[in-house]
Amino acid sequence: MDKKSRQEAIDELTLALLYLTRFPDGEGNRYDEIAWKNYDFNAIDRLDEEKLIINPKRKRGGGYKYAYMTEKGREKARELLRMMNIEDDSIYEKYEFRSIRPEEADEAAEIERICFPPNEACTKEHILERISVASEQFFVAIEKETGKIAGFLNGICTDEMAFRDEFFTDESLHDPKGKNVMLLGLDVLPEYRKQGLARELVWNYCRREEEQGRRRLVLTCNAKKVKMYRKFGFRDLGESASEWGGEKWHEMDIFLSW
Ligand SMILES: CC(C)(COP(=O)(O)OP(=O)(O)OC[C@H]1O[C@@H](n2cnc3c(N)ncnc32)[C@H](O)[C@@H]1OP(=O)(O)O)[C@@H](O)C(=O)NCCC(=O)NCCS
Missing domain, CATH: 3.40.630.30 (Gcn5-related N-acetyltransferase (GNAT))
Structure with missing residues (x-):
């Protein structure tokens, strides 16, 4: 089997970690839960570009420490967890x-x-x-x-x-x-x-x-x-x-x- 590139692996593992560590934010935002995003910045940008996450940015510079996962991102993360044989949210x-x-x-x-x-x-x-x-x-x-x-x-x-x-x-x-x-x-x-x-x-x-x-x-x-x-x-x-x-x-x- 072909080896996965390092970049692809970083993106996939970052997505899986965002998914595993996400939690309800209780603030009534549209995505209802947030995930800490202090991982590789480039990986976060790529996940954002692929619409797997939403990376909110402040208008006047500086950033938020969290991102939202889109439905597409959650689906892909679930698929990755299945492939890695990692337990998903008990609900799914x-x-x-x-x-x-x-x-x-x-x-x-x-x-x-x-x-x-x-x-x-x-x-x-x-x-x-x-x-x-x-x-x-x-x-x-x-x-x-x-x-x-x-x-x-x-x-x-x-x-x-x-x-x-x-x-x-x-x-x-x-x-x-x-x-x-x-x-x-x-x-x-x-x-x-x-x-x-x-x-x-x-x-x-x-x-x-x-x-x-x-x-x-x-x-x-x-x-x-x-x-x-x-x-x-x-x-x-x-x-x-x-x-x-x-x-x-x-x-x-x-x-x-x-
Ligand atoms: C209301 C109902 C759908 C909640 O279902 P549930 O699966 O237990 O809800 P969840 O576990 O997803 O809870 C989600 C949030 O809603 C809140 N919540 C759940 N049931 C609630 C209730 N009866 N009253 C007020 N808030 C409630 C919880 O506190 C939870 O917030 P948290 O995670 O911050 O604690 C369920 O109790 C039900 O079927 N009740 C009878 C029918 C009904 O009233 N339906 C709603 C009609 S408008």
Whole structure:
């Protein structure tokens, strides 16, 4: 086998180290986590040029000590870890992230019933219909060992800008070419919570929809969840017009392309 060049090896090892040492920054930035970048400057520049990382720079000189990893960078790093036989984040070892399959629709409807009180949960009928019209936007985390759905995030696309309750109940509002996604449910089964699954679902969803050219994600949530979505990079737009389940809701959004 041909030997890898030193430069290629430095770039790959730097990328793997950035990936392994990254951590959530909790500041609500778009990439949600940061990685220290005090490695070979040229390698960092090359990774930036290849769009494997984003290397933020200060306008008036001097630099930040951290970088953000792009989705492309994370994917490549995961591939490298597999080749080097290094354990990945337990979340990617344990879960697969993908669109839902039609045969998983009943399971998803049951998860919605478990995760939300009856006045807030979407009915089985609407979950099934949503999956049949917008399965690409119905994103699941599958526990690899059991093949079961651990959690999901779903929504429908539209050119409309503001959230309205009809999105929950009228699947015909889904416009596959719509520039925005109205998010309709983030559910993680109780036994899978507090491992970062919701965070990963949201992050991967954003990147996928961004690749589809989508501009903005909008959601409603109760006051207690505002802080959580802020950590994921969403903005709080204040009280929503939604009266879903007879409750009060905050509207929040995130821009995907900038
Ligand atoms: C809310 C929910 C999706 C979180 O899932 P999860 O996989 O446990 O969340 P994560 O482990 O990814 O946590 C991500 C962050 O959100 C915060 N968070 C998690 N659950 C939260 C909750 N119930 N209330 C407020 N903040 C919460 C965590 O503190 C964490 O931040 P940290 O890493 O800085 O500690 C899950 O509890 C759930 O399905 N609840 C019922 C349905 C629901 O309320 N969905 C949201 C509707 S708007």
